Amino acid sequence: MVTVTINGLDVSVEEGMTILEAARFIGFPIPTLCYHEGLSPYGACRLCVVEIGEAPRSRLVSSCTYPVEEGLKIRTASKRVVQARRMIIELLLASCPQSKTIQDLASAYGVRTQRFKQEYEDCILCGLCVRMCSEQMMAKAIGFRGRGTERSVGTPFDIQSDVCRLCGACMHICPACQLRCTYNEPEKAICNACANLRPPCLEKEQYDDMMCYMDPCVACEIK
Amino acid sequence: MNPEHIEKIIADHEGRQGAIISILEDIQDLYHYLPEEALRMVARKTGQSLVDIYGVATFYKAFSLKPRGRHLISVCMGTACHVRSAPGIVDEFTQQLGLRPGETTEDSEFTLETVNCLGTCALGPIVVADGTYFSNVKRTDVKKIIHKARTGAAGARSGRDERLFPVDVLCPLCGRTLTDAHHQIENNSSIALDVSFDGKKGWIRLSSLYGSTCRESEHEMPPDVLVSLSCPGCGRNFPEKLNCIECGAPMVPLEFQGGGVLYVCARSGCMSRRISLDVPVLRAETASARQA
Amino acid sequence: MEQLTSFGMFKALQERIVSESCPEIPTIVVPAGTCGQASGALELIRAAHHHILKNNLQARIRIRATGCHGFCQAEPSVYVEPFDTFYPKVDPARMKDIIQAALEGRTVEDLLYVDDAGGERIERLQDIPFYRHQKRTLLSQNERIDPLEISDYLKIGGYTAFAGLLADNDPARIIEDVKRSGLRGRGGAGFLTGAKWEFLARQADGKGKIIVCNADEGDPGAYMDRSLLEGNPHSILEGMLTGALATGADQGVLYVRTEYPLAIRHLNNALRQARELGLLGKNILGTGFHFDISLVKGAGAFVCGEETALMRSIEGKMGEPRQRPPFPVQKGIENKPTLINNVETWANVPVIFRMGVEEYAATGGGEETGTKIFSLVGKIKNTGLVEVPMGTPIKDIVFNIGGGQSGKGGVKAVQTGGPSGGCIPAELFDLPIGYGSLAKVGSIMGSGGMIVMDENTCMVDVARYFMNFLKGESCGKCFPCRKGTQRMYELLDDIAAGRGTPGHLDLLEELALVLKDVAMCGLGQTASNPVLSTLKYFRDEYLEHIENKRCPAGVCKALIHFSINENCTGCGACVKVCPEKAIKGERKQQHVIDAGLCSRCGSCKGVCAFDAIEVR
Known part of the structure; x- marks a missing residue:
C-alpha cells in the first residue's frame, strides 16, 4: 500500500493503481472520455487531468495513466484543473455537439457556449473502438490512420475488413455518437458492420436473432 | 507489382x-x-x-498510397524558406502544373509536394526536383525547373558535356593501359576489363567519362552479384580494397597515370566509382624530393 | 585495414596514419555537405580533378571533400591548407587558378573574401568576421577530415579518448566526468547528460540496454545536426561508444530522418568502417566489450523527435507519444531501458575527454558549459552555422557574426527553438544564450535554430505559419493538441485575413495557456510558445491587424495592396513577371497596378530595381 494525499485527504491505496482508480475508489469523481475499465489506458482525451505536486512546481497529468506514488499530492478539482477541463469541453463541443455524452459533460461543467467555428464531426478519436476491437475482440479490424488533422479511425483502404466479425462492439463503446448505426449511409460507417449484417436488421422479423447494441437504433426508429 | x-x-x-x-x-x-x-x-x-x-x-509523410508521377518536385516549407517567400513558389508551381501539393498530373509526369525542412536553410527557398537541389529559387525560376525536371534534371549526363572529361587508367598490377580506343562508349574510348561471375567469363567496357557509370558487357549480368574484375593484359584479378560508399561491396583500384586511383565497385548492380588522388607512396616520394 | 584486437594495434595504426600524412603538401578543401552540393561543390571537385589529372599534379597537391564548414552564404567555397586561405563563391572555371596559386604558395587576390564593412580583402579564414567571433570546437573538425575516411578521423586524434577510457574500464568515473563537465542535452530541454547516463547505468542489466542517437532533426530552420552527421559521423559513433561503456548498454540505434540522404550514406559508411576496424561489434580492441549500432531511418514525422514517439517509431509503429511515467530509461524500446541523446550531445562527448573535463567545464558562462551550434538563418547577411560558447549574448551572434540584417528593414526579433520555441524581440538581445535564460523570456533553446526576422516579417504570419506546421505534425492522439493547434490556426488565420475581433485574442491566449498545461507530450506542451511569445512582445502588431485591418510588415495578403510610385522608370520588368497581368503602362512612363487583378504575390517588388513598388 502507498499513502497519497487526494484533495487534502491522506489515503492508503494499493500500489500499482492509477490516480484515476484511486480517486474513484475513494469517491472523488473524475470525468473521462477515452477511459474504459476493460481496456488499456490511453491518456488521449485529457479530460481526466489532475494537478500533482505542490506549487509552484505542480503540474497537470492524465490520471488514467499516472501510477500512484508514495507521498504524492493530488488535486482532482483545483481551479487550474477545472479551467483546463472547461477548455477541453469547449473544444469537444465545437467539434461534436450532437453527442449526448459531451452535452452532459458541458452541462456538468457549466460550459454553455463554445467560441470556435462549429464543426459536426462523428468522431473525437478517443480510440475506445480501436482498443475494443484489438484488446477485447482480438480482431484488429479497425485502427487509426493518418496523423494530425488528417487522423481518422477506420479499416485499411476503407473497405470492409476481412477480419471484422461484425460484432458491433466498436459501436457499442463509442461515446461521441450513440446513433452510430449507419445502415443508410454505409460509406460513413467505421466497420460497415451494420450494413453487412445478414440479413440486415431492417428486415425486422429476423431482428430478434441479431446482436445490436444501438440504443436507440436509427434503424429501429425508422421502422 | x-x-x-x-x-x-x-x-x-x-x-x-x-x-x-x-x-x-x-x-x-x-x-x-x-x-x-x-x-x-x-x-x-x-x-x-x-x-x-x-x-x-x-x-509517415514519406509514404504515399497513391501512385506518384515520374518526376517529383518538393518545395521546402521550412521556416527560413517561409520567411523568404516559399509560399509564392508553391503558388507558382501550382499555377504552372495545375496541381495542388500532394497531387499528381493526369499524365503521371509530375508530383508536387511540400516538405517541412530539408536542412539547407541558408540557401532558401529550396526546391528539389528529382533529387537535384535548386537554391535561392525565385518565382521566375519555376518554369526553368519544370523544364529541367522534364528533360532529366541532372542534365550533365551526355557525352557532349564538356565538363565530363575522359580519364586514362592503368592496371595496378602490371601497369598496362586499360584504355580501349576501338570500343567507344558515350563517344569516347572505354576502359577495358575482364569480368567473371557465376562461372561465366567475358569482357566488360566501362565509360571513361568522369562520373559516368555507363557500361557494356559480353554477358548480361544479374543485378546483384559480386563480380571478379581482372586485367585483360596480365589476366590477374584486381585486389579488392576499400568498400563502396553506396552499397558496401568491395571496390577494385585502377590507377591513374601519374598517381591516384579510380575505385570501381565490384557489385554488378552498383559499379559506382570513387576517385582518390592521394597515393601514400607518391606522397612520401614528393616529400623527399621537396627536401632535396 | 586489418581488424584491431588490442590497444597496441590501435596506437600503432594511429601513429602510422599521422606519420604518413604530409601536412606540408597544399590541400584544396571543398565543403561538400548537402548545402555545398546544392551550391555546386561537386562541380568544383570535378574541375579540380580535371586540372590535376590533366597536368599530372597528383603528387604535388591534394584535394579533400569535407562536410559543411558553416559559412553557407559563401558556398561553394574553397579553403586551402596549410595557408588558411579562404575563397567564397568560387566559379569552377577558376579552380585551376586556385590550384596553381596553392602550388606556388600564393593567393588568388581577386577571389578572396571581401568584407562588406571594411571593404578590404581578407586572406585568412580565421580573420573573417563570421569565423573570428566564433569558438568552433565541434565544427572546426569538419574542415580537417574527409567524412568518408575513418583514417582522417584517426589522424586528428579520433577514437583515442574512447580507447583510453576502454583501457581504464571505469564506467562510474566516465559518468562522474560527464557530470562534472556540465554537458546538457543539446536537443531541447537541456537535461544534464551525466545524470541521464547515471539513470541508465543504475538499471538492472538483465534484458540489455539501448542507447539512441536522436538524429530526427525536425525543427524547420535548424540543420546543425545534419552538418555533424554528414561532416563528422565518427565523432557521433565515438560518443555513443563512450556512452555504452559508461552505462553498460549493448545496443545502439541511430535514428536518422529520411530527408537527410547524404547523412545516411555517410553514417552507413562510417558504421561499416568502424566495424571492419573492430571499433564496433564484439570484443572491441580485445577487451571483451561488445557494442554495435544499427541505423533506423525515420519516415517523415516531426513528432518522432519526441522521445516516446521516437521509440515507437524505432519499433516500427506509428510515432505516437505516450504519457510518462514510465520513463524511457525504465521502459523503453521493446521494454528495455533506453537512453536517448541528440546528435550534438553525442558529438560533444569525445570533445570532453579529448579536451579535458576541467577545460570543457570552463568554457561558457556560469552553470551552462561548452559550446552550442546555432543555425543562423532568415533575414541575416551571413547565414550559416555558428558555434559559440554558452552565455554569448544574442546580439554578438546576430551582429558580429551574422553581420546584421540582410535587407533594408532592421532586425526585429529572432525566433529560437523551432515550432516549440518563441520569438525574442530586439530589445532583449543582450540576453546571454542559455537554457535557463531563453526559457525565462518564453522561448527555448531547442536544438538551436535561430531565425532572424526583420521589419518585413509579420509576427502574426509567423505564429500562423508555426501553427499550420504543428497542426499537420501533431500526431493527433491527444485531443487538445490535435484540436487546439487547429483552432489556434483558425483564429490566427482569421486575424491575418482581417476577420479578427478582440475576442479572438482572448480566446487565443486562453486556449494557448490551457494547451501548455494539458497536452500529453512535449510537442503539445510547447506548441503554444510561438503564439504566447509573439502575443507577449508584439501584441501591438496583432492589434493593428484587428483594429485597423492593417499588416504593418506588408505580409498578410488580405490586408495589403500594391501600388507603383513616381520612382518608376517604366522599364517594364514588373510587367513581365506579373502572373495576373495586372500591371499596365506605356514604356518609360509610370506604370499602374490594377488592384482588382493583383494577387499580391510580390513578384513585381522582387524584380523592381528602383524601389517603385509600394506595399501598404
Missing part, C-alpha cells in the same frame, strides 16, 4: 528493428508509392495485422 521483389525486400529486413518502416521505405523506393497488394503481402509475410501496417503507411 512483382511479388518476388516484395518477398525479397521482406527477407532482407527479417528480424531487424523497425523492420516494417524499412520494408515500406524500400517498397516505396521501388514503386514510388505503396500498392495495396504490397501492403497486404507485407502483412501476410510478417504476421502483423494489416491495420497496423496501414496505420504506419498513412502516418
Whole structure:
C-alpha cells in the first residue's frame, strides 16, 4: 500500500493503481472520455487531468495513466484543473455537439457556449473502438490512420475488413455518437458492420436473432 | 507489382528493428508509392495485422498510397524558406502544373509536394526536383525547373558535356593501359576489363567519362552479384580494397597515370566509382624530393 | 585495414596514419555537405580533378571533400591548407587558378573574401568576421577530415579518448566526468547528460540496454545536426561508444530522418568502417566489450523527435507519444531501458575527454558549459552555422557574426527553438544564450535554430505559419493538441485575413495557456510558445491587424495592396513577371497596378530595381 494525499485527504491505496482508480475508489469523481475499465489506458482525451505536486512546481497529468506514488499530492478539482477541463469541453463541443455524452459533460461543467467555428464531426478519436476491437475482440479490424488533422479511425483502404466479425462492439463503446448505426449511409460507417449484417436488421422479423447494441437504433426508429 | 521483389525486400529486413518502416521505405523506393497488394503481402509475410501496417503507411509523410508521377518536385516549407517567400513558389508551381501539393498530373509526369525542412536553410527557398537541389529559387525560376525536371534534371549526363572529361587508367598490377580506343562508349574510348561471375567469363567496357557509370558487357549480368574484375593484359584479378560508399561491396583500384586511383565497385548492380588522388607512396616520394 | 584486437594495434595504426600524412603538401578543401552540393561543390571537385589529372599534379597537391564548414552564404567555397586561405563563391572555371596559386604558395587576390564593412580583402579564414567571433570546437573538425575516411578521423586524434577510457574500464568515473563537465542535452530541454547516463547505468542489466542517437532533426530552420552527421559521423559513433561503456548498454540505434540522404550514406559508411576496424561489434580492441549500432531511418514525422514517439517509431509503429511515467530509461524500446541523446550531445562527448573535463567545464558562462551550434538563418547577411560558447549574448551572434540584417528593414526579433520555441524581440538581445535564460523570456533553446526576422516579417504570419506546421505534425492522439493547434490556426488565420475581433485574442491566449498545461507530450506542451511569445512582445502588431485591418510588415495578403510610385522608370520588368497581368503602362512612363487583378504575390517588388513598388 502507498499513502497519497487526494484533495487534502491522506489515503492508503494499493500500489500499482492509477490516480484515476484511486480517486474513484475513494469517491472523488473524475470525468473521462477515452477511459474504459476493460481496456488499456490511453491518456488521449485529457479530460481526466489532475494537478500533482505542490506549487509552484505542480503540474497537470492524465490520471488514467499516472501510477500512484508514495507521498504524492493530488488535486482532482483545483481551479487550474477545472479551467483546463472547461477548455477541453469547449473544444469537444465545437467539434461534436450532437453527442449526448459531451452535452452532459458541458452541462456538468457549466460550459454553455463554445467560441470556435462549429464543426459536426462523428468522431473525437478517443480510440475506445480501436482498443475494443484489438484488446477485447482480438480482431484488429479497425485502427487509426493518418496523423494530425488528417487522423481518422477506420479499416485499411476503407473497405470492409476481412477480419471484422461484425460484432458491433466498436459501436457499442463509442461515446461521441450513440446513433452510430449507419445502415443508410454505409460509406460513413467505421466497420460497415451494420450494413453487412445478414440479413440486415431492417428486415425486422429476423431482428430478434441479431446482436445490436444501438440504443436507440436509427434503424429501429425508422421502422 | 512483382511479388518476388516484395518477398525479397521482406527477407532482407527479417528480424531487424523497425523492420516494417524499412520494408515500406524500400517498397516505396521501388514503386514510388505503396500498392495495396504490397501492403497486404507485407502483412501476410510478417504476421502483423494489416491495420497496423496501414496505420504506419498513412502516418509517415514519406509514404504515399497513391501512385506518384515520374518526376517529383518538393518545395521546402521550412521556416527560413517561409520567411523568404516559399509560399509564392508553391503558388507558382501550382499555377504552372495545375496541381495542388500532394497531387499528381493526369499524365503521371509530375508530383508536387511540400516538405517541412530539408536542412539547407541558408540557401532558401529550396526546391528539389528529382533529387537535384535548386537554391535561392525565385518565382521566375519555376518554369526553368519544370523544364529541367522534364528533360532529366541532372542534365550533365551526355557525352557532349564538356565538363565530363575522359580519364586514362592503368592496371595496378602490371601497369598496362586499360584504355580501349576501338570500343567507344558515350563517344569516347572505354576502359577495358575482364569480368567473371557465376562461372561465366567475358569482357566488360566501362565509360571513361568522369562520373559516368555507363557500361557494356559480353554477358548480361544479374543485378546483384559480386563480380571478379581482372586485367585483360596480365589476366590477374584486381585486389579488392576499400568498400563502396553506396552499397558496401568491395571496390577494385585502377590507377591513374601519374598517381591516384579510380575505385570501381565490384557489385554488378552498383559499379559506382570513387576517385582518390592521394597515393601514400607518391606522397612520401614528393616529400623527399621537396627536401632535396 | 586489418581488424584491431588490442590497444597496441590501435596506437600503432594511429601513429602510422599521422606519420604518413604530409601536412606540408597544399590541400584544396571543398565543403561538400548537402548545402555545398546544392551550391555546386561537386562541380568544383570535378574541375579540380580535371586540372590535376590533366597536368599530372597528383603528387604535388591534394584535394579533400569535407562536410559543411558553416559559412553557407559563401558556398561553394574553397579553403586551402596549410595557408588558411579562404575563397567564397568560387566559379569552377577558376579552380585551376586556385590550384596553381596553392602550388606556388600564393593567393588568388581577386577571389578572396571581401568584407562588406571594411571593404578590404581578407586572406585568412580565421580573420573573417563570421569565423573570428566564433569558438568552433565541434565544427572546426569538419574542415580537417574527409567524412568518408575513418583514417582522417584517426589522424586528428579520433577514437583515442574512447580507447583510453576502454583501457581504464571505469564506467562510474566516465559518468562522474560527464557530470562534472556540465554537458546538457543539446536537443531541447537541456537535461544534464551525466545524470541521464547515471539513470541508465543504475538499471538492472538483465534484458540489455539501448542507447539512441536522436538524429530526427525536425525543427524547420535548424540543420546543425545534419552538418555533424554528414561532416563528422565518427565523432557521433565515438560518443555513443563512450556512452555504452559508461552505462553498460549493448545496443545502439541511430535514428536518422529520411530527408537527410547524404547523412545516411555517410553514417552507413562510417558504421561499416568502424566495424571492419573492430571499433564496433564484439570484443572491441580485445577487451571483451561488445557494442554495435544499427541505423533506423525515420519516415517523415516531426513528432518522432519526441522521445516516446521516437521509440515507437524505432519499433516500427506509428510515432505516437505516450504519457510518462514510465520513463524511457525504465521502459523503453521493446521494454528495455533506453537512453536517448541528440546528435550534438553525442558529438560533444569525445570533445570532453579529448579536451579535458576541467577545460570543457570552463568554457561558457556560469552553470551552462561548452559550446552550442546555432543555425543562423532568415533575414541575416551571413547565414550559416555558428558555434559559440554558452552565455554569448544574442546580439554578438546576430551582429558580429551574422553581420546584421540582410535587407533594408532592421532586425526585429529572432525566433529560437523551432515550432516549440518563441520569438525574442530586439530589445532583449543582450540576453546571454542559455537554457535557463531563453526559457525565462518564453522561448527555448531547442536544438538551436535561430531565425532572424526583420521589419518585413509579420509576427502574426509567423505564429500562423508555426501553427499550420504543428497542426499537420501533431500526431493527433491527444485531443487538445490535435484540436487546439487547429483552432489556434483558425483564429490566427482569421486575424491575418482581417476577420479578427478582440475576442479572438482572448480566446487565443486562453486556449494557448490551457494547451501548455494539458497536452500529453512535449510537442503539445510547447506548441503554444510561438503564439504566447509573439502575443507577449508584439501584441501591438496583432492589434493593428484587428483594429485597423492593417499588416504593418506588408505580409498578410488580405490586408495589403500594391501600388507603383513616381520612382518608376517604366522599364517594364514588373510587367513581365506579373502572373495576373495586372500591371499596365506605356514604356518609360509610370506604370499602374490594377488592384482588382493583383494577387499580391510580390513578384513585381522582387524584380523592381528602383524601389517603385509600394506595399501598404
